[in-house]
Amino acid sequence: MRLEQVLNKNNLNRDDLIYLMGLKDEDKLEKLYNRAYEIKSETVGQKVYFRGLIEFSNRCIKNCNYCGIRHDNNKVNRYTMNEEEILESANWVYENNYGSIVLQSGERNDEEYIEFVNKLVKKIKELSNGELGITLSLGEQTKETYQKWFDLGAHRYLLRIETSNEELYKSIHPNDHDFQSRKECIAELREIGYQVGTGVMIGLPGQTREDLVDDILFFKDESIDMIGMGPYVIHEDTPLVQEVTDQAELRTRNFTWSLKMVAILRLAMPDINIAATTALQALNPIGRELALQAGANILMPIVTHPNYREDYQLYENKPCIDEKPSDCKDCLANRVKNVGDEIIYGAWGDSPHYFKRI
Numbered sequence: 477m478r479l480e481q482v483l484n485k486n487n488l489n490r491d492d493l494i495y496l497m498g499l500k501d502e503d504k505l506e507k508l509y510n511r512a513y514e515i516k517s518e519t520v521g522q523k524v525y526f527r528g529l530i531e532f533s534n535r536c537i538k539n540c541n542y543c544g545i546r547h548d549n550n551k552v553n554r555y556t557m558n559e560e561e562i563l564e565s566a567n568w569v570y571e572n573n574y575g576s577i578v579l580q581s582g583e584r585n586d587e588e589y590i591e592f593v594n595k596l597v598k599k600i601k602e603l604s605n606g607e608l609g610i611t612l613s614l615g616e617q618t619k620e621t622y623q624k625w626f627d628l629g630a631h632r633y634l635l636r637i638e639t640s641n642e643e644l645y646k647s648i649h650p651n652d653h654d655f656q657s658r659k660e661c662i663a664e665l666r667e668i669g670y671q672v673g674t675g676v677m678i679g680l681p682g683q684t685r686e687d688l689v690d691d692i693l694f695f696k697d698e699s700i701d702m703i704g705m706g707p708y709v710i711h712e713d714t715p716l717v718q719e720v721t722d723q724a725e726l727r728t729r730n731f732t733w734s735l736k737m738v739a740i741l742r743l744a745m746p747d748i749n750i751a752a753t754t755a756l757q758a759l760n761p762i763g764r765e766l767a768l769q770a771g772a773n774i775l776m777p778i779v780t781h782p783n784y785r786e787d788y789q790l791y792e793n794k795p796c797i798d799e800k801p802s803d804c805k806d807c808l809a810n811r812v813k814n815v816g817d818e819i820i821y822g823a824w825g826d827s828p829h830y831f832k833r834i
């Protein structure tokens with residue numbers, strides 16, 4: 477049977493990936509998810525690593541057509557957490573033994589912002605005696621800036637390509653974005669020595685299953701270490717929502733596509749880190765658990781202070797808005813236990829792929 481053959485193949489080609497993306501039958505999907513979980517167990521283990529996510533500012537100079545905090549959305553109440561608040565959150569992550577943090581914000585590249593991040597990286601390293609791993613997700617910057625942050629102690633960087641289809645990329649971004657520049661940023665991050673993370677949105681208007689398969693091939697070509705990809709979820713105050721004809725259908729389809737993508741990616745790139753992203757939970761209350769069962773191994777609990785969470789809404793129905801970091805910790809611990817995975821506290825949980833490629 478083709479499914480069994482493909483699930484047990486070592487090097488999946490484009491046709492195999494398209495075949496898997498086309499699976500519809502529940503029994504077959506179950507087999508795909510089970511096989512992905514088996515491969516995860518053999519490669520990265522039945523283990524989950526936490527990265528505490530601090531969304532420290534929603535100020536952004538860009539205008540991505542899909543994003544709720546885009547510059548021109550004047551309904552957003554803009555904030556930047558101050559240094560003390562950010563360090564307090566980082567300290568909470570450290571004391572609760574999460575092992576690493578992710579600093580994320582809207583994009584800015586002015587001197588004041590870069591200096592601010594310099595200081596944060598340095599101080600977070602100090603407060604944790606160098607123990608906290610630091611991932612940055614701060615958009616496109618110059619190579620010099622990436623290098624500076626790396627030298628100060630950041631060691632992983634997340635920059636989603638959003639889609640590897642250049643035409644589609646153009647259509648979801650105004651002229652403030654350029655696909656080739658984004659690709660160059662990914663290459664620069666790799667040259668500097670970061671563990672490189674990228675990802676895509678799944679189910680954008682106009683995106684096909686073939687596009688998504690090509691995204692997986694892009695990740696392979698770029699030898700990416702970690703992937704954070706999740707469903708495209710609408711935000712009412714963005715231009716892209718105008719292109720969605722049936723919102724309910726989009727939600728259902730994007731959720732299924734996202735789970736399939738996680739599983740297929742685990743088959744295609746067995747030794748990388750794959751995040752069970754928060755956007756999955758915006759579409760299904762147990763979305764992240766299902767992603768862990770389909771091959772994901774990283775969770776990024778939001779540790780942003782509850783005062784700010786409501787103002788960092790990239791899409792509708794963002795989960796955990798009213799919760800404190802400690803609520804999220806207990807809730808996630810139970811969820812991971814239900815899946816049968818073990819949380820590894822106090823470790824960076826680096827991608828095995830990174831150590832093989834350097």
Ligand code: SAM
Binds near residue numbers: 615634710791
């Ligand atoms: N500003 C930085 C950047 O764009 O790389 C980091 C923060 S940005 C909010 C992080 C990610 O949010 C983006 O890469 C994008 O994929 C995702 N995102 C934004 N709007 C979204 C939406 N409507 N649905 C799903 N993901 C979305």
Ligand code: SF4
Binds near residue numbers: 545
């Ligand atoms: Fe800004 Fe990032 Fe949102 Fe684009 S995705 S508008 S760069 S925060």
